[in-house]
Amino acid sequence: MSTLLQVENIECRYDQLVITREISFALNQGDICCLLGPSGCGKTTLLRTIAGFDPVYTGSISLNGEVISAPNLMVQPEERRIGMVFQDYALFPHLTLAENVAFGLRKFSDKERKERVCEMLDLVNMSDLGHRYPHELSGGQQQRVALARALAPRPQIILLDEPFSNLDFELRKHLGLEVRRILKSLNISGILVTHDQTEAFAMADYVGVLNQGRLQQWDTPYNLYHEPQNRFVANFVGQGYFIPGTLQNHCNVETEIGLIEGNRAYPWKDGTPVDVLLRPDDIVHSPEGPIKAIVEQFTFTGSATLYRLKLPSGQIVESMFNSHAEFSIGDTVQLEVKADHLILFPQPGANVNETPSALAEAS
Known part of the structure; x- marks a missing residue:
């Protein structure tokens, strides 16, 4: 072309x-x-x-x-x-x-x-x-x-x-x-x-x-x-929120909603404080899910409802529910993470200049 x-x-x-x-x-x-x-x-x-x-x-x-x-x-x-x-x-x-x-x-x-x-x-x-x-x-x-x-x-x-x-x-x-x-x-x-x-x-x-x-x-x-x-x-395109976490094994992050496993490796050392971008389709409603959140706000769109949710720490996330799952402001809902890959950025002030040893050995 x-x-x-x-x-x-x-x-x-x-x-x-x-x-x-x-x-x-x-x-x-x-x-x-x-x-x-x-x-x-x-x-x-x-x-x-x-x-x-x-x-x-x-x-x-x-x-x-x-x-x-x-x-x-x-x-x-x-x-x-x-x-x-x-x-x-x-x-x-x-x-x-x-x-x-x-x-x-x-x-x-x-x-x-x-x-x-x-x-x-x-x-x-x-x-x-x-x-x-x-x-x-x-x-x-x-x-x-x-x-x-x-x-x-x-x-x-x-x-x-x-x-x-x-x-x-x-x-x-x-x-x-x-x-x-x-x-x-x-x-x-x-x-x-x-x-x-x-x-x-x-x-x-x-x-x-x-x-x-x-x-x-x-x-x-x-x-x-x-x-x-x-x-x-990341902020401007699409919808999403950053939640804080700690990098583990270069491709997993520990957060308040549990360990999120990704399909890529980031070139930072273990323990690096990071922010994880979560889209509304990364967190899904699950009656048996391990994550509990409070409904802060919701927007009905017809085939789905976009919920604004507050985690126990006060952190805000968004999730798209099937429109048949109906909740009111103040209700507690249960969630699970369905993110198939990670979008991470170092937290401001994090030292990311050191090359992780595992990646250094691999190269």
């Missing part, structure tokens, strides 16, 4: 304010990626820089092996073959849908332009609405037209800046999957900016997690959830 977009060690600034630092990643042809992170982390700035709206201070951006942004070089947005879908749709209110889609096709012949408009409206299931104006459409329909307009010139990459944030949850979910289907059918790469993890995981092949202008991890959604590389990613 060929690399389409290469972002290398870029820094972006507004005047002297540094927005992003040392960001590097690659996007392959046909892949969809998502830039995920809290507000103010630099997601939209990074997207605008790729689009050519903002310059880079250091580093470079290449498209198909050609540098399009560098400190002394900036290819204009209209020359990049990069399409953009904005949060507010940015449709022209005085133009019909067909005229909106045709707007970027001035270099096409009349016949080619008409054929492309019909093709794009059909692609987004709006072939019968080309005569209407934007104000006559719902939000979801307007977003489809914005996508059709961005796709019409056949760009190499589509950039989507929180395109579904103005829509309700069900429509957002449906439209996200529809956009993924369309991009995949055309083999067009996409970069989505969002703060919604569910949206990111549903749409993207790869997700880049940003925080304070730095790329924390670039990985598949599965690996971000199961193999977070630092505490920020």
Whole structure:
């Protein structure tokens, strides 16, 4: 699979304010990626820089092996073959849908332009609405037209800046999957900016997690959830809580809920104080389970209920119960651990520089 977009060690600034630092990643042809992170982390700035709206201070951006942004070089947005879908749709209110889609096709012949408009409206299931104006459409329909307009010139990459944030949850979910289907059918790469993890995981092949202008991890959604590389990613992606423990035998941890056995070895000495990340699916309801906890709060989701539970020490954990297991606030429930692997981080101040003897001998 060929690399389409290469972002290398870029820094972006507004005047002297540094927005992003040392960001590097690659996007392959046909892949969809998502830039995920809290507000103010630099997601939209990074997207605008790729689009050519903002310059880079250091580093470079290449498209198909050609540098399009560098400190002394900036290819204009209209020359990049990069399409953009904005949060507010940015449709022209005085133009019909067909005229909106045709707007970027001035270099096409009349016949080619008409054929492309019909093709794009059909692609987004709006072939019968080309005569209407934007104000006559719902939000979801307007977003489809914005996508059709961005796709019409056949760009190499589509950039989507929180395109579904103005829509309700069900429509957002449906439209996200529809956009993924369309991009995949055309083999067009996409970069989505969002703060919604569910949206990111549903749409993207790869997700880049940003925080304070730095790329924390670039990985598949599965690996971000199961193999977070630092505490920020572990906390930000998915749900979970850290509980304290003590490392034993490099792959087991003693905690207040018992010995948790993992399937990997950590390169720290026995006795290292660690924090264990537990997801709601790592702790399960069990009437005969050895762990007792008090129900602090719960959220019914239909097929399951997410319980917030307090352990005897006061430590808070979360667990997803089958919806038929019904408990009230203050009830005591029994649990067992079903974690098939460990996600550990040394506790602040822990000495982790010494190599465990067992691993040293093995090497």
